[in-house]
Amino acid sequence: MSVVELRDVTREHGQVHALKGVSLEVSAGELVAVMGPSGSGKSTLLNLAGGLDRPTSGVVTIEGEDLSRVKDLAALRRGHVGYVFQDLNLIPSLTAAENVMLPRELDGVRAGRARAEALAVLAEVGVEEIAGRFPEELSGGQRQRVAIARALVGERRLLLADEPTGALDTATGDEILELLRARCDAGAAVLLVTHEPRYAAWADRVTYLRDGLVAESSAVRLESAR
Ligand SMILES: Nc1ncnc2c1ncn2[C@@H]1O[C@H](COP(=O)(O)OP(=O)(O)OP(=O)(O)O)[C@@H](O)[C@H]1O
Numbered sequence: 569m570s571v572v573e574l575r576d577v578t579r580e581h582g583q584v585h586a587l588k589g590v591s592l593e594v595s596a597g598e599l600v601a602v603m604g605p606s607g608s609g610k611s612t613l614l615n616l617a618g619g620l621d622r623p624t625s626g627v628v629t630i631e632g633e634d635l636s637r638v639k640d641l642a643a644l645r646r647g648h649v650g651y652v653f654q655d656l657n658l659i660p661s662l663t664a665a666e667n668v669m670l671p672r673e674l675d676g677v678r679a680g681r682a683r684a685e686a687l688a689v690l691a692e693v694g695v696e697e698i699a700g701r702f703p704e705e706l707s708g709g710q711r712q713r714v715a716i717a718r719a720l721v722g723e724r725r726l727l728l729a730d731e732p733t734g735a736l737d738t739a740t741g742d743e744i745l746e747l748l749r750a751r752c753d754a755g756a757a758v759l760l761v762t763h764e765p766r767y768a769a770w771a772d773r774v775t776y777l778r779d780g781l782v783a784e785s786s787a788v789r790l791e792s793a794r
Pocket residue numbers: 581584585586604605606607608609610611612613
């Protein structure tokens with residue numbers, strides 16, 4: 569079953585037709601890379617897929633629920649969707665563990681349990697030892713891992729990543745992709761925006777956008793690239 573589905577989705581910003589009718593489905597266990605030139609609509613697509621923005625027309629469903637009919641979209645997002653952005657958005661005054669706990673606490677999970685979950689997911693992404701440190705005390709790679717831990721916590725099955733490797737060196741970028749791939753193989757659905765063929769090679773499918781339309785969608789899984 570698809571975790572996220574977009575059916576003939578358009579998005580207009582005034583005169584700008586950012587998306588002109590895009591359909592895309594990502595199932596559990598699938599990693600789909602979205603590529604395309606600057607301005608082709610990649611971030612718009614990701615924002616629509618995660619319910620951060622609403623389409624001008626067309627339908628977006630997450631776990632089978634039509635987002636236009638969902639009353640509490642913020643709660644649905646916290647429950648099902650994890651976001652990893654290039655500019656991380658970690659809260660500087662909170663430790664790594666506290667940053668990861670935050671979405672769970674917003675959902676009413678008690679602090680003790682939220683902390684245990686945060687430590688478990690920080691361990692999963694290989695940075696449990698920095699749980700008590702603040703973002704400014706961490707390297708770029710460590711910060712990105714914390715951001716991914718925050719996106720994964722609470723068993724969210726849909727993971728949306730917009731250039732998550734943008735600020736990282738190649739070796740660290742590869743490690744981040746390995747993490748996303750592992751989550752995917754464990755049953756998550758991952759939508760990854762990237763400019764880098766190197767990272768798109770980890771995907772099951774690559775969708776190319778051009779001028780707000782899907783120019784090409786290829787089911788190439790490049791085993792040899794890993
Ligand atoms: N809030 C907005 N208001 C007006 N125009 C917008 C808005 N958001 C996006 N656009 C326009 O929609 C089009 C698609 O933008 P989008 O950010 O989705 O592209 P992108 O492929 O992610 O680009 P990049 O690779 O540069 O991040 C662009 O022409 C952009 O200028």
